[in-house]
Amino acid sequence: MTLTGNLLIGQRAITGTQAAIHAINPATDTPLDPLYAGASAEQVTQACTLAWAAFDAYRETTLEQRAHFLETIAEQIEALGDTLIDRANAETGLPKARLLGERGRTCAQLRTFARVVRAGEWLDVRVDNALPERQPLPRPDLRQRQVALGPVAVFGASNFPLAFSVAGGDSASALAAGCPVVVKAHGAHPGTSELVGQAVARAVKQCGLPEGVFSLLYGAGREVGIALVSDPRIKAVGFTGSRSGGLALCQVAQARPEPIPVYAEMSSINPVFLFDAALQARGEDVAQGFVASLTQGAGQFCTNPGLVIARQGPALQRFIDAASVQVRQAPAQTMLTPGIASAYKAGVGALAGNANAQAAASGLPQQGPNQCQAQLYVTQAEAFLADPALQAEVFGAASLVVACDSDEQVRQVAEHLEGQLTATLHLDDGDLDQARTLLATLERKAGRILVNGWPTGVEVCDAMVHGGPFPATSDARGTSVGTAAILRFLRPVCYQDFPDALLPPALQHANPLQLRRLLDGQREA
Amino acid sequence: MTLTGNLLIGQRAITGTQAAIHAINPATDTPLDPLYAGASAEQVTQACTLAWAAFDAYRETTLEQRAHFLETIAEQIEALGDTLIDRANAETGLPKARLLGERGRTCAQLRTFARVVRAGEWLDVRVDNALPERQPLPRPDLRQRQVALGPVAVFGASNFPLAFSVAGGDSASALAAGCPVVVKAHGAHPGTSELVGQAVARAVKQCGLPEGVFSLLYGAGREVGIALVSDPRIKAVGFTGSRSGGLALCQVAQARPEPIPVYAEMSSINPVFLFDAALQARGEDVAQGFVASLTQGAGQFCTNPGLVIARQGPALQRFIDAASVQVRQAPAQTMLTPGIASAYKAGVGALAGNANAQAAASGLPQQGPNQCQAQLYVTQAEAFLADPALQAEVFGAASLVVACDSDEQVRQVAEHLEGQLTATLHLDDGDLDQARTLLATLERKAGRILVNGWPTGVEVCDAMVHGGPFPATSDARGTSVGTAAILRFLRPVCYQDFPDALLPPALQHANPLQLRRLLDGQREA
CATH class of the missing domain: 3.40.309.10 (Aldehyde Dehydrogenase; Chain A, domain 2)
Structure with a gap:
């Protein structure tokens, strides 16, 4: 649990080569050690390459494996103990009581997504059995499930150094969906980020997952973020921050040869x-x-x-x-x-x-x-x-x-x-x-x-919507808090006339995952 | 069932004021009457203004009302009889047998969406009941449903003059979601478009819906399409066509003060x-x-x-x-x-x-x-x-x-x-x-x-995915064929601590729509 100032590229701790950031204790205006050197373009590429290499295996881990991984992250964060709370307090000026509550929320959020992963409703399995006798043409056997979009770039938010940062809502929902995550740490709390990043990396190792499932980068300016969103292996972006920052990332994402979705939660006066x-x-x-x-x-x-x-x-x-x-x-x-x-x-x-x-x-x-x-x-x-x-x-x-x-x-x-x-x-x-x-x-x-309530206090639950029309977010179709956040990182794939031996378990005829499928137009009981 | 060459702006048939298009019989290379004068910028605005005026009322029609409307459109299309098939044949060169099949598919598609609307699963109702005794803080009552995005601009495709044109899959799914539709007719089959447009307008009237639920525009160049996608009252776009056309609309949509989603199905070599x-x-x-x-x-x-x-x-x-x-x-x-x-x-x-x-x-x-x-x-x-x-x-x-x-x-x-x-x-x-x-x-x-099959022949069913990663489409998260197409035109809204008297029926405590809600983390039987 020592702070090193290193990037985490998969399981490797590597010193960045670009301009460094250091945290400032806002209560005293004094800088906090260590320095966090920024990632080079090459190091961004390394993280994305590892994420890409991990993607196909990680997205096909079993529901139980992925749920257990999320729970292990929560355990590893809790195991950081006071070290995490003290550092976060020094870096953010937020009172320790608030940070203890936020840690509880962060770990509960990870465990909530573990429940969601196990329940498997997010797979949205739809089965239309073959109708070989149908006139004028037979109907083939058609089966649909949701698959993960690909590696996701997550930008930590300043105002929730735990619940919406390295292992916060965006990371938890992307990992739950089966997407590797590359986090750009927020410059205001790099030490908190490193501690949580080490916890996630330990969970990756403990669960025997490919190392590229998680990486953590720092950067002093916008270069690292732009390089990350520009990388062709990144397939979606989660961001919470300013309108100018969010819109800049949207522009980068749209200008790619392959545009990708950006879920930017930006500004609201409520x-x-x-x-x-x-x-x-x-x-x-x-x-x-x-x-x-x-x-x-x-x-x-x-x-x-x-x-x-x-x-x-x-x-x-x-x-x-x-x-x-x-x-x-x-x-x-x-x-x-x-x-x-x-x-x-x-x-x-x-x-x-x-x-x-x-x-x-x-x-x-x-x-x-x-x-x-x-x-x-x-x-x-x-x-x-x-x-x-x-x-x-x-x-x-x-x-x-x-x-x-x-x-x-x-x-x-x-x-x-x-x-x-x-x-x-x-x-x-x-x-x-x-x-x-x-x-x-x-x-x-x-x-x-x-x-007759107040908007502060955002419950992590199934019915929550933390989202809204532009410019509150860049994409009103999603929520960044609550279990529906997982839906942002998925896309549907249809399998036609597949032999059972080639089908993923979610779609096999015997329904081994015991999902409530939409079967020939009817929801299974 | 006479062809007039008029735009349909709500219930009014109005002659456009801009450069006209006329269909060409591709089998004979001869032009077909009448001329279809293009919509002016003002006429585009009129259609969007009507759509906007209809939106709040239309999206809160009952599930039964909306399903009945979709079925009425199908009936009205069928009532066009041979007039429709003959004109479509003349305009597209497609054999009549194919067009009869496509009409069947188009009407079945509308009726399928009627079933989907009635079943109400697309509302994705999630209820987390209040936990007033919870420590350290009580949980409020939270309820989520999906609401329609807003008026949708639909661009008819050349290659399915019925099934992916005026009352095709994009229109059917948008109308099912509760979105008014403004169609830009494809220039290759304006007469077919007018006939179907008249059928839809008759269904609007017969069902007593606000006239702005449907409008139909023509245009010789790209101006009408660009004006339509630029209009601030349009909140989403459905398009099937070329990659250059789709990308152009994506750029227009992204450049708006309020960017909007574009579902463009563009190119694929399969x-x-x-x-x-x-x-x-x-x-x-x-x-x-x-x-x-x-x-x-x-x-x-x-x-x-x-x-x-x-x-x-x-x-x-x-x-x-x-x-x-x-x-x-x-x-x-x-x-x-x-x-x-x-x-x-x-x-x-x-x-x-x-x-x-x-x-x-x-x-x-x-x-x-x-x-x-x-x-x-x-x-x-x-x-x-x-x-x-x-x-x-x-x-x-x-x-x-x-x-x-x-x-x-x-x-x-x-x-x-x-x-x-x-x-x-x-x-x-x-x-x-x-x-x-x-x-x-x-x-x-x-x-x-x-x-062991062939990709042509796209079944309209629950499990179909007619979509895919860029550049097959501009948004891999959706499908333009099949019942999941409705999900493209929705966004979630959460209602916190609402008195029952203010809640929409889908979320009321007594569950009057008898939906299978996600209730306190469990799917209702």
Whole structure:
């Protein structure tokens, strides 16, 4: 469990040859050893070549083998103990309690995908038996299963150094699907990445899998990421990060001789709609919940509620007043990186300099470097509709209240929104009719719609959607959290008139995997 | 059932204002009335605006309403009677027997999607019930369903004037998913398109649906298609045609402020692998089946077997000789359009001029304009591996035999292939081990793999995959034929802690649609 600063290319730890990164403790602004030298183009190629060499064998491991591998990764991560939590705390400024919870979530996520792999529903087996007597032409025997797309490039996210990084949701779902993974570590937590990477590499070895199933690369600029996405052996990309970063990868992926899918989770301001009856009855409670969600983790969540929309009037004013009281008591919190902290200041500065946005409240001042001071602003719907800058994401604990003249204006603001990860409704029984008129719009705008809750806190389960229309993600057809994430890394193949001896087990006539197939148009019981 | 030359913008028949197209009878090279004036940019916008206006209502029609609509379209197409068959015959040169079969397939396809819509499995309902007592945090109630992507632009294909045109597979699957459709008619069969378009419009009216559910446009150049794919209200594209056409639409779709998915089925040469034991035992029979598949419909199928790969030797030579005898007896057949006929001649000319391709046999000479004379060429694997031109699709009844030195060279040729719709194996029991070594490669290369059959003839069923890795299609994750085609036009939405009164029926607690949900991790019986 020693940090070496080395790349992991399959089972080999190799020192990079390009410009190095080092982590910075954002709470103290001091650099952390060791240096992580970036991968050369050749080293990127080595990792992809190993992944390619591993692919055909890995994708045909049994469901049990693959599930056991995912569980072994979880065990190996847990075996890292406090070393992992301490390093992640130093690299990210995130409190240890949060990191312990995130480790639990990461390991539970791996075990959830093990359950999904074993259940085998993702194979989506469809069988149409031969109809040799059919007129005018016989029907052949046709069988369909899903197969893995190929090696996947995964980009670690800064804000979930465990749950959406080296062995996070993208890696877990790609590995579950049968895809080898090459991870580009996020530059903000290379030590955490190396520790988890070593854990995954140990699991690969322990499970006797081909070494190319997993590699881990570092890089100071965008070169490593671009080289990775450009490599012809990479067949899909998982990314969580900025809109500019995600769009750049999409362009690289589209410009390849063989374009590939990119699942980039990029930006969202997560509108919250407050309806009249709820505001009247319990506006202060809603305000308290809102500020708790807004300031949680210094607001560094993709689902942070950055926009509040309601009809103006005394009830909304009471909400703003109550929220302002809460914001003013919110302690400043260390952000993940100096870069994120300065981007937050710039975003807040843009709001402060916007004549259409009125400052309502600021949190307690900074006590150290790279801290986030919570901010609440208010604007009018007309200004919001006219000024795209007011819809820009400010990553951190800043939110904007949009006061509307009428229900119709609320609807206009909803329709005006870009694609979102989430949309939230606060309502009482008396608001149901009004809420219903917004639903069709919100279904078109967001991947998840919540009632009387808060969008932060993304459950890892079957029904979760952490995705949404562009620009929330680059591909609204997928989710990056929850078990449906596996579906992103699969494609269908049909086998016609195959002798049983050539069929993969999922499709054999005796159904040895005991799958509930779609058999001649009927789902098996 | 009179042909008017009008666009159908919702329920209105409107004359286009741009350059007109007219069909040409390829058997006589004579133009067919009426003229079809192209849609203006404004008319494209009108169709998209209507589609958008219809979307929210149409996607929430009941499963029964939508299924009935699809069945009504089938009835209305059947009610066109001989008018449709006669016009399609005149416009395409396809024999009436083939067109009668294709009409049957088109209507069966619509009825199959009606069954799929009613069964509701495509909703992929997932329910995770609330766990209020869970520690450290309660779990909310989470419910997921699939919703329609939005209005879809469909481009009719030339080679299936019914089954992959106005009311073909793309339209049927998009309408089944809940997406309004705006069709750009293929310029080769505008009259057939208008007749079918009128049938669909009558079904829309008869079912009381919003008129924007369906529109039909014509255009002489690429402008209408580009305007359609650029329109912000269009959310996905279905296309079957040339690689250049498909890639152009992909570029337009990617360049939009909001990029959208394009399902373009583009090009495939459908390799056929002949193994030794099968060649020895029944090479002449295989040759007969091969030439029948090659020359069927003048070779104008996406799955036409354009490539044959085998180890050289006396058995392969006997196959080539037997196939040559068949090819020499193959009558010339009228192709779909003068453009397709001249592209075929150019493709064959390129083979004839390639020093590495030896002519083995030519079919009977042309008896009329725009006819396809079947062609068989032979090359060596080394030349094939070195010359990308030998992998170019020649749309029509031309095929190239690649003779290999060794099993290893067969594998190299397979690995060298671009993405394909199909790959076919002809084998006997003694070939199983050899075939098994190729399977992993072919799974990576093709959407459908066949044993001892021929790739032409694409069954519309649950297990079909008519798709495959780039450049066979622009998106290997989908199929354009078969019931899984509906999945291309859907995205997931999650509903968190919704009161039952706000939930769509598919997600309500009482499960009124009686769906087999994924409920707390278990599939309902």
